[in-house]
Amino acid sequence: MAVELWLVRHGQAAFASDDYDRLTDLGWQQARWLGEHLRGMEVGFDRIASGTLRRQRETAEAVSGVLGVAPQVVPGLEEYDAKALLAKAGFQDRDPSLSRREHFKRLRGVLLAWSEGRAEGAETWVAFRERVMAAIATLTEGRDGRVLAAASGGSIAMALSTILNLAPEQMIEFNLQARNTGISRLVFTGRRVYFNMFNAIPHLERPERRHAETYS
Amino acid sequence: MGEIVFVRHGQASFGTDDYDRLSELGWRQARWLGEHLAHEGRRFQVAASGNLRRHRETAEAIAEACGADDALVLPGLNEMDFDTLLSDAYAAGVIPVSEFADSDDFMREFPRIIKAWEAASFSTEHEPYADFCARVTEAVESLMQDGRDVLIVSSGGPKAVMMRHILGLGAVKMAQVLLTIHNSSFSRFLVRNGNLLLGEFNATPHLAGPERAHLRTYI
Numbered sequence A: 001m002a003v004e005l006w007l008v009r010h011g012q013a014a015f016a017s018d019d020y021d022r023l024t025d026l027g028w029q030q031a032r033w034l035g036e037h038l039r040g041m042e043v044g045f046d047r048i049a050s051g052t053l054r055r056q057r058e059t060a061e062a063v064s065g066v067l068g069v070a071p072q073v074v075p076g077l078e079e080y081d082a083k084a085l086l087a088k089a090g091f092q093d094r095d096p097s098l099s100r101r102e103h104f105k106r107l108r109g110v111l112l113a114w115s116e117g118r119a120e121g122a123e124t125w126v127a128f129r130e131r132v133m134a135a136i137a138t139l140t141e142g143r144d145g146r147v148l149a150a151a152s153g154g155s156i157a158m159a160l161s162t163i164l165n166l167a168p169e170q171m172i173e174f175n176l177q178a179r180n181t182g183i184s185r186l187v188f189t190g191r192r193v194y195f196n197m198f199n200a201i202p203h204l205e206r207p208e209r210r211h212a213e214t215y216s
Numbered sequence B: 001m002g003e004i005v006f007v008r009h010g011q012a013s014f015g016t017d018d019y020d021r022l023s024e025l026g027w028r029q030a031r032w033l034g035e036h037l038a039h040e041g042r043r044f045q046v047a048a049s050g051n052l053r054r055h056r057e058t059a060e061a062i063a064e065a066c067g068a069d070d071a072l073v074l075p076g077l078n079e080m081d082f083d084t085l086l087s088d089a090y091a092a093g094v095i096p097v098s099e100f101a102d103s104d105d106f107m108r109e110f111p112r113i114i115k116a117w118e119a120a121s122f123s124t125e126h127e128p129y130a131d132f133c134a135r136v137t138e139a140v141e142s143l144m145q146d147g148r149d150v151l152i153v154s155s156g157g158p159k160a161v162m163m164r165h166i167l168g169l170g171a172v173k174m175a176q177v178l179l180t181i182h183n184s185s186f187s188r189f190l191v192r193n194g195n196l197l198l199g200e201f202n203a204t205p206h207l208a209g210p211e212r213a214h215l216r217t218y219i
Helices: A025-041 A054-067 A082-088 A100-115 A125-140 A153-163 A168-177 A207-212 B024-039 B053-063 B082-091 B103-118 B129-141 B156-167 B171-179 B210-215
Strands: A002-009 A047-050 A071-073 A145-151 A183-189 A192-200 B003-008 B044-049 B068-073 B150-154 B186-192 B195-203
Touching: A002 A125, A002 A153, A025 A054, A025 A207, A025 B210, A047 A054, A054 A071, A054 A145, A082 A100, A100 A168, A125 A145, A125 A153, A125 A183, A145 A153, A153 A168, A153 A183, A153 A192, A168 A192, A168 B195, A192 B171, B003 B156, B024 B053, B024 B210, B044 B053, B053 B068, B053 B150, B082 B103, B103 B129, B103 B171, B129 B156, B156 B171, B156 B186, B156 B195
Parallel strands: A002 A145, A047 A071, A047 A145, A192 B195, B003 B150, B044 B068, B044 B150
Antiparallel strands: A002 A183, A183 A192, B003 B186, B186 B195
16 A cells, blocks of 8 residues: 655735635746646645645646546645634734735744644644644555645645654744745555655746745 | 756666666767756866766767866765665565566665665665765765766766755655656755755756657656
């Protein structure tokens, strides 16, 4: 039994708008390019899944549209609630007075405090990890084949850092380095799991697509 | 800002008298990578490799399309001598066999050898694990400079050592990470205020496309 799990961060979402949870035009384009790239590689997928968030479902939908595999929703891969965590720490979500860089710097501090149990939101760090890993198990246990799952920067970072036994600081670094539609990969063989790729964007590595390499 | 693009050598000549030279496929993998990087508009201030032949040949093939301002050879980027570790670990009873039945067998036993090497639990003339990690890290750090893009060509072992250094991996995870590194793959280590961050791991965009699927190799 072996499963190759391709964890794909969603395409660019609407960061500066009222509703972050939908893809921008560029986000849709990134996800379609990913689908076309995978079709061109001729790596078939047995299953395409996403978490329940709209930006994750839309990403899976765009890839599925190209590959012709119907997407399924697997709860558990959703992002942590950044807005609630920032609010608990006394901050406004996406404070317009901050640059993106300052926003992510602030988020780093809030996440670290969360991991240490100092900034409890609706969901604890441990509960977040458990539900992400439960979703990973649903996608891989007792199965064979290749699975693509559209998720988010934090949920992918949590899966990778849990499998590698990493400290919370490193989960946060993975989270903040994750690029839109970046591919990370885990290979499950029997009882062993291999970390096989992080944050690759082969579908965007062309000079005319340079504008499509985005972090938010 | 600035980054280190860390490349594993192309496919070497496993199963022949001399592993330490690229196979024909290895040369092609490295040339494709050079062309991909050049097409992306990449330009490196420094290209460094270990002094093993497979490192130098990979660097040479990349440079055909994507040259660097400066090229240097650093023995600190050389691979461990796995044959020595394997025979010494077998002699000490760390592993039950000196040859592996299949790749699954190898993938199961390899981390045990690395773990025993780290714990110094068998006698060997090989350089100690801690020294290996230290000299690789030191060689890479000697190339780090904010604002400078550096290409490094080395092997799976040194690349896994840098993953260990950046992520804080234990010996078993380090060994498992090592096993998944593709020939001619690159990883990107970002230089930020004198520290390294992982930007990307084990990418092979130059081997995409069905006509190049046979080029995606581990050994």
